Amino acid sequence: MNAVEARRIWKTFDGNTALRDAHLAIEPGSIHALVGENGAGKSTLIKALTGVHRPDRGDILVGGVPVTLAGVHDAMRFGVSAVHQERNLVPELSVAENLLLHQPPRRGGLLDYQRMYREAEPWLARVGLDVDPRARAKTLSVAQGQLLEIARALSVRASVLLLDEPTASITEREAAVLFGILRELRDAGTAVLFVSHKLEEVLGLCDRITVLRDGQTVLDGVQAQGLRRADLITAMVGRSVAFAERREPCARPEAVPMLELRDVATELGHDAVNLSVAPGGVVALYGLVGAGRTELARCLLGLGRLTGGEVLLRGAPVRIADPHDALHRHRIGYVSEDRKGEGLILSHSVAHNIGITVWDRLRRALGFITPRREADAVGPVAARMGVRMSGLDQEVGQLSGGNQQKVCVARWLAGDVDLLVVDEPTIGVDVRTKEEMYVLLDELARAGKAILLISSDLSEVVRLADRILVMADRRIIAEHVNTGDYAQLSARIMDEIVEAQALVVPERATA
Amino acid sequence: MSVRPSDARRGTSPWVPLLVVVAIGCAIMAPLNRQFLTASNGYVILASAGLLCVIGLAQVVVLSVGEFSLAIGGIGALSGVAMGYLLVERGAPLAVAVVVALAVGLAAGLVNGLLVAYSGVHGFVITLASGGAFTGLALGITETQPYNGLPEALTVFGTGRAGFVPYLAFATVALSLAAAAFFRWHRLGRLLLTVGGNREAAALSGLSPVRAVVAAHALSGLLAGAAGVMAAAQLHEANASVGAEWVITSFTVAIIGGTSLAGGVVSIGGLLFAGVILALIKDALVMLDVNPLWVTLTQGVLILAAVFLGRSSGWRAVRRPAAPRAVSLEGAAS
Numbered sequence: 001m002n003a004v005e006a007r008r009i010w011k012t013f014d015g016n017t018a019l020r021d022a023h024l025a026i027e028p029g030s031i032h033a034l035v036g037e038n039g040a041g042k043s044t045l046i047k048a049l050t051g052v053h054r055p056d057r058g059d060i061l062v063g064g065v066p067v068t069l070a071g072v073h074d075a076m077r078f079g080v081s082a083v084h085q086e087r088n089l090v091p092e093l094s095v096a097e098n099l100l101l102h103q104p105p106r107r108g109g110l111l112d113y114q115r116m117y118r119e120a121e122p123w124l125a126r127v128g129l130d131v132d133p134r135a136r137a138k139t140l141s142v143a144q145g146q147l148l149e150i151a152r153a154l155s156v157r158a159s160v161l162l163l164d165e166p167t168a169s170i171t172e173r174e175a176a177v178l179f180g181i182l183r184e185l186r187d188a189g190t191a192v193l194f195v196s197h198k199l200e201e202v203l204g205l206c207d208r209i210t211v212l213r214d215g216q217t218v219l220d221g222v223q224a225q226g227l228r229r230a231d232l233i234t235a236m237v238g239r240s241v242a243f244a245e246r247r248e249p250c251a252r253p254e255a256v257p258m259l260e261l262r263d264v265a266t267e268l269g270h271d272a273v274n275l276s277v278a279p280g281g282v283v284a285l286y287g288l289v290g291a292g293r294t295e296l297a298r299c300l301l302g303l304g305r306l307t308g309g310e311v312l313l314r315g316a317p318v319r320i321a322d323p324h325d326a327l328h329r330h331r332i333g334y335v336s337e338d339r340k341g342e343g344l345i346l347s348h349s350v351a352h353n354i355g356i357t358v359w360d361r362l363r364r365a366l367g368f369i370t371p372r373r374e375a376d377a378v379g380p381v382a383a384r385m386g387v388r389m390s391g392l393d394q395e396v397g398q399l400s401g402g403n404q405q406k407v408c409v410a411r412w413l414a415g416d417v418d419l420l421v422v423d424e425p426t427i428g429v430d431v432r433t434k435e436e437m438y439v440l441l442d443e444l445a446r447a448g449k450a451i452l453l454i455s456s457d458l459s460e461v462v463r464l465a466d467r468i469l470v471m472a473d474r475r476i477i478a479e480h481v482n483t484g485d486y487a488q489l490s491a492r493i494m495d496e497i498v499e500a501q502a503l504v505v506p507e508r509a510t511a
Numbered sequence: 512m513s514v515r516p517s518d519a520r521r522g523t524s525p526w527v528p529l530l531v532v533v534a535i536g537c538a539i540m541a542p543l544n545r546q547f548l549t550a551s552n553g554y555v556i557l558a559s560a561g562l563l564c565v566i567g568l569a570q571v572v573v574l575s576v577g578e579f580s581l582a583i584g585g586i587g588a589l590s591g592v593a594m595g596y597l598l599v600e601r602g603a604p605l606a607v608a609v610v611v612a613l614a615v616g617l618a619a620g621l622v623n624g625l626l627v628a629y630s631g632v633h634g635f636v637i638t639l640a641s642g643g644a645f646t647g648l649a650l651g652i653t654e655t656q657p658y659n660g661l662p663e664a665l666t667v668f669g670t671g672r673a674g675f676v677p678y679l680a681f682a683t684v685a686l687s688l689a690a691a692a693f694f695r696w697h698r699l700g701r702l703l704l705t706v707g708g709n710r711e712a713a714a715l716s717g718l719s720p721v722r723a724v725v726a727a728h729a730l731s732g733l734l735a736g737a738a739g740v741m742a743a744a745q746l747h748e749a750n751a752s753v754g755a756e757w758v759i760t761s762f763t764v765a766i767i768g769g770t771s772l773a774g775g776v777v778s779i780g781g782l783l784f785a786g787v788i789l790a791l792i793k794d795a796l797v798m799l800d801v802n803p804l805w806v807t808l809t810q811g812v813l814i815l816a817a818v819f820l821g822r823s824s825g826w827r828a829v830r831r832p833a834a835p836r837a838v839s840l841e842g843a844a845s
Contacts, residue, residue: 301715324717334715342715345708347775356705356716359698367698411716 001064003028003191004049004080004160009058011044011215016401016428018044019055020215026160026191026208031182032221033202034195036212037236037289037456039427042195045212046162049193050082051075062160076102081153082162087145091138096120098137099152123151127181143174147181154185161185162193167201179205197289199229211235229498233288237458237490246484247442249466251281256315258419258450259300259332265308268295270474273309277419277450282441284453284465284482288497292474293454294337297421301326301334313419327357330419333412337424337454339401343408346397350389353396353407354378357415378414385410386436402433409440420444423454438463458493462486468493472500529767529784536791544798552798553675556790561683562741564786566757567764568690569734571782574765575694576727577707577774582623582638583735583761584754585645590616590739592649595658595749598665605662613736619645620732624725642758649751657750661743669744679741683783686737691779703727707774763810764789789813 005025011018019041026032036042047053049060051069059066062078069075075082089098096116097104105115120133129147131140140148146166153161163182167175182192182205196202202209203224211219211232219235257276264273270292277283285293298304300311302320310317313330326332336342344353355362355369355378362369362377375392382392385406389399396407405425412420422441426434441464445451455461461468462482470478470493478496480489540547566583573580594612597603603611623641627634671678694700706713706723714720738757743749766772767788768781792813793806 322717323715324719327717336712336715342709342711345705345712345775347708347771348704352701352705356701356713356718359701363698368692368696369698369701370696 005061007059009055023217028191029189030207031192033206033209040212041215076156079159081158083149085165089137096133123155127151143170160191164195251278251466260312263309266299267305279448282451282465284461284468286461287471291471331417332419333417335408335422344396349393351378351392354410381410381414402429419450421452550675554672556794557680558677560786560790561680564683565738566761567782569731570761570765571770572731573727575707575777576703576723578634580638582642584757585642586619586735587739588649588754589645590736591743591749599658616736617733621729624728628721628724653751657748659748665744666747
């Protein structure tokens with residue numbers, strides 16, 4: 001019987017389907033991996049299992065019995081405990097207090113510290129954490145804090161332990177220690193769910209693997225043994241996606257490149273980055289999550305310092321001070337991958353969200369902007385993007401994800417930029433909007449804009465790009481002319497990425 | 512993962528329910544006390560509301576950008592005292608004294624803004640400290656003795672009336688209209704709301720959050736200065752302790768009025784009604800011979816009520832297609 005099972009789970013947020021018929025079953029005494037690209041639905045699934053989200057449809061079963069989880073406490077009662085990616089410790093409290101936060105021992109209504117320190121010891125020993133229970137949590141290292149959280153998760157008598165990217169911020173040596181402990185827990189009968197982007201770890205540590213893609217389970221608890229990295233990547237990225245014709249290239253290679261990077265190095269660790277985008281060209285920066293693509297884009301906006309090399313715009317070397325400089329002097333726009341966090345002002349109108357870039361141009365005497373002029377400037381852009389709304393004064397927070405994304409792009413269109421950096425332009429949007437977005441980006445290129453497309457969706461890249469740069473670990477490891485042959489390109493690119501990853505992450509499967 | 516805009520950042524579009532509250536309040540009071548529906552009582556309510564609204568306005572401007580100020584009372588007191596000093600001790604012309612008072616408010620706000628934007632210390636600490644300092648400065652200048660004998664032009668402005676409408680209220684309406692227009696149509700007002708709505712998005716779109724924070728505090732100082740002048744006019748004296756309760760008042764009026772604590776959403780119309788409601792309650796409690804001490808309790812209950820009211824209308828807004836606007840002008844225009 002499975003320790004925990006999520007069966008046919010559906011979950012929709014504001015019209016975006018995060019999980020569609022997802023399935024995940026974890027056996028007791030096993031380490032189970034959950035992998036998938038960003039936005040595949042991993043976090044949503046974990047939150048469904050821990051009672052943070054109620055699924056729209058589907059069942060959560062604990063020990064084979066369907067349960068309704070109204071909150072995290074409910075999940076804990078059923079023995080399901082999670083350790084999230086961010087640390088959840090109270091820095092000023094002691095190790096023991098943090099450990100027994102949910103059930104501190106009391107005597108006569110007051111906390112019984114002596115007993116607390118005593119009771120903490122075995123849990124600390126269980127995760128191999130050799131620290132004084134009286135020490136403040138803030139004195140622990142990141143890895144120690146993580147072990148402490150695992151101990152806390154276990155202390156509520158958890159039979160299922162969910163770990164969301166536990167190795168994202170610890171060193172390899174620390175990870176090796178963690179893996180040893182996870183194996184011990186497994187051997188003691190605990191069901192462990194391990195979420196990670198590092199496929200080496202997944203293959204080395206886990207017994208079974210579930211892969212999510214676009215909210216769907218594409219590999220359902222398959223044996224990890226005998227599986228190759230390439231198989232996983234293929235499953236994560238998807239090969240069977242039906243895709244339409246590749247766009248007709250319209251780059252003018254003879255023209256002076258709109259953007260050119262020569263041997264660029266940044267404070268964020270990029271090194272020897274060379275790329276060039278011509279007017280009318282779409283160049284894709286493809287890579288897995290964490291390859292450093294977004295960080296490179298932010299450096300282009302002046303949000304990260306260059307430590308070497310040159311940035312040329314329209315053939316002339318430039319220094320870009322900040323996003324204001326990027327927009328108003330250099331005509332560069334950036335559509336963030338994080339629509340709600342970095343893109344939109346949700347409580348404001350469509351007109352207001354699009355108009356941000358043109359207020360300076362629109363303002364009249366004394367700095368006033370007349371609504372007529374604003375509507376004249378913003379309306380046509382919104383119409384061209386096909387934003388479905390009740391009117392320009394509709395609140396952006398009420399639009400669907402796809403329409404919100406259109407508003408994000410429309411802002412830069414209104415601002416009349418020459419170079420548009422679009423970061424994951426179709427993340428979390430429905431299929432129809434995806435198509436519309438492709439047509440729009442094609443039209444923009446045709447109108448002479450240069451587009452740098454950051455994407456983890458290879459079918460999207462093959463659909464849109466003239467050239468494909470492959471990035472891994474903050475370097476460009478390969479460059480391809482887009483032949484439109486998806487199968488051949490994806491096979492080659494996957495091999496390159498797998499090879500690069502193998503170089504970065506040395507084998508430690510047996511550590 | 513998607514995040515529904517939370518109730519806190521949504522603010523409300525509250526002036527209609529507030530209007531209902533005002534109407535119900537009057538309907539209850541009218542039969543209870545024959546003095547209530549008289550021109551002189553109308554004057555009392557509006558005169559009190561007129562000052563409350565400007566104090567609230569000073570807070571709304573900082574709230575719009577996602578900050579707040581605890582120095583409003585201190586700045587108001589300092590401005591009023593500066594004016595009193597010039598008029599009484601130096602015999603300066605009224606116009607000069609008023610302009611200097613407003614400039615003092617603006618400068619005090621600017622200092623706050625620069626400190627908040629550039630020091631990295633939380634605005635709570637900065638404005639708590641500076642508010643105390645400004646009050647202290649005002650106390651030092653006056654040596655705790657209020658300046659009496661202000662020119663007649665000022666005191667007539669403070670306590671004169673046309674029918675039941677105090678002259679003071681005209682200033683309030685003018686300032687409110689200016690503020691509403693500022694937030695709706697002015698480049699800088701948009702900057703404040705945008706930075707308040709999503710600082711990260713504003714920065715990535717080439718706007719400057721630092722400028723927004725500095726400007727918000729400076730304008731707030733200017734409005735607090737205006738409130739200081741108005742208070743002196745109303746009391747016929749410039750008093751250093753005048754702003755003692757302004758901070759809580761300013762939050763009360765702003766929040767009941769539907770301005771979002773998280774920034775990005777302001778309601779000037781709501782603010783005006785909130786000011787009237789607060790004044791109405793104070794007046795009603797007096798008319799009903801309730802100990803004025805209870806007014807403070809009522810204020811607290813009202814804030815809570817407004818928050819819950821705001822939450823329910825926030826829920827409505829999620830479902831309703833027609834959107835509340837970021838700035839509601841309706842109240843101010845009516």
